[in-house]
Every structure is written in structure tokens, then in C-alpha cells.
Amino acid sequence: MTNYLHGKGPKFMAWYYVLDGTSRGPVAETVLRSLHKQNIVVFDTPVWTEGMAEWVPFQDSTLFSGASAGRPAVTHTCVECGRLFPESEMLRYDQAWVCAACKPVFFQRVKEGVTPKGNLIFASVGRRFVAIMADGLIIGLIFMVPVVVFFMGAATTMKPEEKLHDAPGWFTIAIPLLCCLPPLYEIIFIGKYGATLGKMMMKIKVVGPDGAPISYGRSTGRYFAKILSGIILYIGFLMAIWDEEKRALHDRICQTRVIK
Numbered sequence: 001m002t003n004y005l006h007g008k009g010p011k012f013m014a015w016y017y018v019l020d021g022t023s024r025g026p027v028a029e030t031v032l033r034s035l036h037k038q039n040i041v042v043f044d045t046p047v048w049t050e051g052m053a054e055w056v057p058f059q060d061s062t063l064f065s066g067a068s069a070g071r072p073a074v075t076h077t078c079v080e081c082g083r084l085f086p087e088s089e090m091l092r093y094d095q096a097w098v099c100a101a102c103k104p105v106f107f108q109r110v111k112e113g114v115t116p117k118g119n120l121i122f123a124s125v126g127r128r129f130v131a132i133m134a135d136g137l138i139i140g141l142i143f144m145v146p147v148v149v150f151f152m153g154a155a156t157t158m159k160p161e162e163k164l165h166d167a168p169g170w171f172t173i174a175i176p177l178l179c180c181l182p183p184l185y186e187i188i189f190i191g192k193y194g195a196t197l198g199k200m201m202m203k204i205k206v207v208g209p210d211g212a213p214i215s216y217g218r219s220t221g222r223y224f225a226k227i228l229s230g231i232i233l234y235i236g237f238l239m240a241i242w243d244e245e246k247r248a249l250h251d252r253i254c255q256t257r258v259i260k
Helices: 029-037 060-066 102-113 125-143 143-155 168-193 195-200 218-230 235-242 247-252
Strands: 016-019 022-027 045-046 075-077 085-088 092-093 095-101 203-208 257-259
Touching: 016 235, 022 029, 029 168, 060 092, 092 102, 102 218, 125 235, 168 195, 168 218, 195 203, 218 235, 218 247, 235 247
Parallel strands: none
Antiparallel strands: 016 022, 016 045, 075 085, 092 095, 203 257
């Protein structure tokens, strides 16, 4: 049975489309074209009519082909909403494309100093590894010096018959210092500057998924998530090798990115 819409005039082929995950229709061709002009039905919106084996994107349907003349329109994905639009209806900002509806939000982000999503250049695994090694040396050379001084001070001020473990006062200072300084180093530097000294040397920094700086809270969560990445045989770190955005496990958990 042929799928037609009936009215006072001629019969029209009925079309269906998907909006917000729900099938809508039936509607006439003219209605579907109108919805496309209003950017309600966009290039990648699934559409279907009787005689089609499966749902296809609007731009691949016979309806769109019949409405288009000459070469197919060039399309791009909006960096904000992720939907496809013809190039003529979009604005290009550096390497990013943004649709008309998202322009206000996009440029507000730019005004606030947030790096557009399309402009993020993810740091290589090699750069990140070198930065980690550099931070390890920095922590070892700078933050462990006070610990050594404390122990040397304890040894020189004790009587010959006393042993080091008989000086609990020195341990109450040295042990917390040993445990607290490394996490404070990373949490404070990344929370304030977006990068530790090692990352600064490699010219990389930690940001949110939209390129915005992260908070001290997220920096804290990321530090402890890194411990999880390490205790599972460092597989959490290795995940950055095959991830398209170079995310390690702790980046996935805390929704962060490491960029140049």
C-alpha cells in the first residue's frame, strides 16, 4: 500500500524524520524542506519514506537530491552542537566552524578566553612522558631536600647513645612533608597555572574538554585518579596512546585534556 498524504489537492508522498531520538511524521515534502530551511531538519537528520530500505541522512535522500542543483553543498560539523550544516550557513573561526544558532555561545566563550573545541591540539604521549620525568626530578631535588635536612638535623642533635627512631619530633615533621608535598605540588600548579613545572618545560597544559582551565577540585581529583592509572600496571597511562584525544584513564575520569 503506497504511503501518501491525502488532501484537497494532489496526493503527496509522506516522509518521516527523527528529532531528539523520536520519529516524527508523516509530513509532506514541502514541510520537510521547510523544516530543513529552519535548521530543524539538518543534513544528518535521518529521514524515511515508503520504498526506502532504511533510514538515511537528509542530505543522502532523493528529496534533497531533487532540491539541489549542481554540485552537492559543502558541509561542516558545528564545534558547539556537533550537527552538520552547509558551509554557506556557518561561520569559520580559525580552524573551527560554528552554526548560526551557536554563534552567541561560541563567541562568548572566545571572549572569556576559552579555547574553541576545534582548536585544541592534544599533546603527544612523548611530551607527557618527558614532563612526568621532569616533575619527578624536580620533586626529588627540591622537595626532598627539606626531608634530608630534617633527618640530618635529628642525627646531629641527638646524643650518641640515642637512635634516629628515638626522635619522634623529627618524624612528625618529615613524614607528613614527604607525603604531602608531591600532591600539593601538582594540585596547586595545575589548579593555578594549568601545568606543573615539567609540563611548562614541555609547553603543555591540562584543560577541560572545552579548553577552559580546570579548578583546584578537579586538579585534586585528577591527581588521585593518576594513582589509579598507575596501580593497574600503568595501563591507565598507556590508554593515551590509542585514544583519539590522547586521554589517559585519569583524563577520562576527570574530563580533562592535555594540550599544547
